[in-house]
Amino acid sequence: MKIAVCIKRGPDMETRFKIAASGKAVDEAGLKYDLSDFDGYAVETALQLNEKQGPGETVVISLGPDVVQEQLRKALSMGADRAVQLKSDSVPVDGLAIARALAAELQSGGYDLILFGRQAVDSANATVGPMTAELLNLPCATAVSTLDIANGRATARRELEGAAEVVEFALPAVVTVDEGMPRARYPSLKGIMAARKKPLEVKAAQLGEERLTLEKMELPPERAAGRIVGEGPGAVPELVRLLHTEAKVL
C-alpha cells in the first residue's frame, strides 16, 4: 500500500515548561523534541502494514520550519521510504490552515491510506486529521485503537467514553491513531545510516488564511499546596473529617 503519515514535531512533556518573553510561546531553551507520541504510533502502524502486506511505500510529511527535518529523518530511520517537508516559518495554531497545506500535498499522491496521530502533544486539538479528510473528501475514522486491512477494506475500533464501536470503510481513507495501536520502534543503527540517503523533499507550505490565532500562553494556576494528613490506616478518621467539614464532599 502507499501510505502517507503526517507527523508533527513536539517537545517532551516531562519538562517543566516556561513561557517565552513574548508571552506567545513556550521557552524552547533546553527542550527535547521528538515525534508527537501518536504520530510515532502512526509511523509504526504504516511500517507494520507494509511489512506484513508489502510491497508498499511509506511517505512521511511534516509542516514547519527546517527543524522538523529532524523528526522526518527519525521516521526515515524507523523505516519510512521518503519524506516531505512543507516549509513554513512557524507552525500555525490554526489546524485548518495546516490541514489545507497537507491536503494540497496529499491530493494527487495516490495514497491508499493517510495516517495521523489522534492529537499532537503540544496543540492537543485532534482536528488536523478529520479536517484534512474532509478537504480531501475521503472517509475518515478518528481515534482508532485497532486497525485491520484486507482487500482494500478497513475495520477499526474506536473508543468512545465508556463504550466502543467497530467501523468499516473502503480505502482510500484517513485514520487517526490512538492508544492501542503499536508503539513506535527505536531506529536501529542500520536504519539511521540508511535514512541519510533517503529522499527528503522540501516544498513551500500552502497555508492560506489563518483565522485562529494565538493571543497568549500562560502557565495554569498552581494548585494550592496540599497536606499529608497522616500515615497508614490511622489517618483515615482525620481524612474523613476533612472531606466532610472542609472540602464538603462527604
Added chain:
Amino acid sequence: MANTFAMAESRGGALRRVALEAVSAARALADASGGGEVHALLAGAPGIASLAPELGKYGADVVIVVEHAGLANANSEVLAATAAVRIRSGGYRAAVFSSSAQGRDLAPRVAAKLGVAMAADVTSFELAGDALVVRHPAYAGKVIATLRLTGTPAILTLRPGARAAVESAKAARVESAQPAIDPASSRVVVKEMIAGGSAKLDIGDAPVIVSGGRGLKSAENFKLVEDLAAAFGNAAVGATRAVTDDGWRPHSDQIGQTGRQVSPDLYVACGISGAIQHIAGMRNSRTIVAINKDKDAPIFKVADYGIVGDVLEVLPVLTAAVKQARSQG
C-alpha cells in the same frame, strides 16, 4: 444580537450530559451577544424528539430534530453534513460542539466544510467585538493558550465538565429536518456498538472518582477500589494507563492525557504515582485525595489531602469510614 448553534449529543436514545453543557454554553454566548436565539440540533432514531423539552430547559429556543432509523448510532459523515447545512444557512455567530469522542470527530469536519475558524477543547470563552476569544489547555494541560477566532460562525468544542450546564428555561419550538445525506450512503459504517457497563456511572458524569494505579498490585485488588466507590454511592472507578495496559481494567477506564479528562468534585488516587500524563486528565478535580506508600510520589504535589501508607491497608478502613459517614447523613 445573533443566534447561536449547539450540537446536542445523544447516545442510545438518551441525551448525554455534554449536550446540556453545549446548549447552556450556547445560551451564554447568545445572551452575551445581546439576546439571540439558541438553536440546538438533535439527531437520532425515531423517537428522539421526546428529548427536545430537556434542551429547552437549558436554554434552547429552537430544537432542530432529525429523526432517521439510520441514525441510531452517531454517524459523523451524516451529522457533519447536516450540521454544516444548517449552520451555513442559519447565520450563526458561533456553533458549540462537545469535546467528547463524538464531538471531536464531528466539529473539525464541519469547520473544514464551512472553511471557518475552530478552537478545540475549550474551557472558557468570551465575545470580543467581532472575534471569539477562548482558553484551551495545551501541552498536556501544562500551558493554557488563549486563542482568537476571527470570522463567523466560530466553531468550538467545549471540554466536558469545564462549564456546568445551568437551567434557563425556554419553551423550545421543535422544527423537524432531514439528514443532509442519506445515512445508507455513508462511507463509514458502524458494524458494532460495544456498550460499556450500562449500570455503572460513567467516569465523565460521576461526582466522585476512585482511581487505581499499579500500587494496587493486581486486578483482583481493584475490588478494594470498587468497594470504596460503592461506599460513596455516586462514584465511578478510574485507572492509570499502567493498569489498563496490563489489562487489569478496560481501556475506557483510563484517565489522563490519552484517556479521559475528568473534573469530579472528588478524585481519590490510590497507588498512583502521578505521572504528568495522568495528572493531565484529573488536575481540574475540585478536591484530590492521594494514598501512596511513597511520601515523595509526585501525586502528593497536586493532592489536597494525602495519606502515606499501604493502599491495601488504608482502603478497607476508608471504605468503612465513608459508609459510616454517609449513613449518618
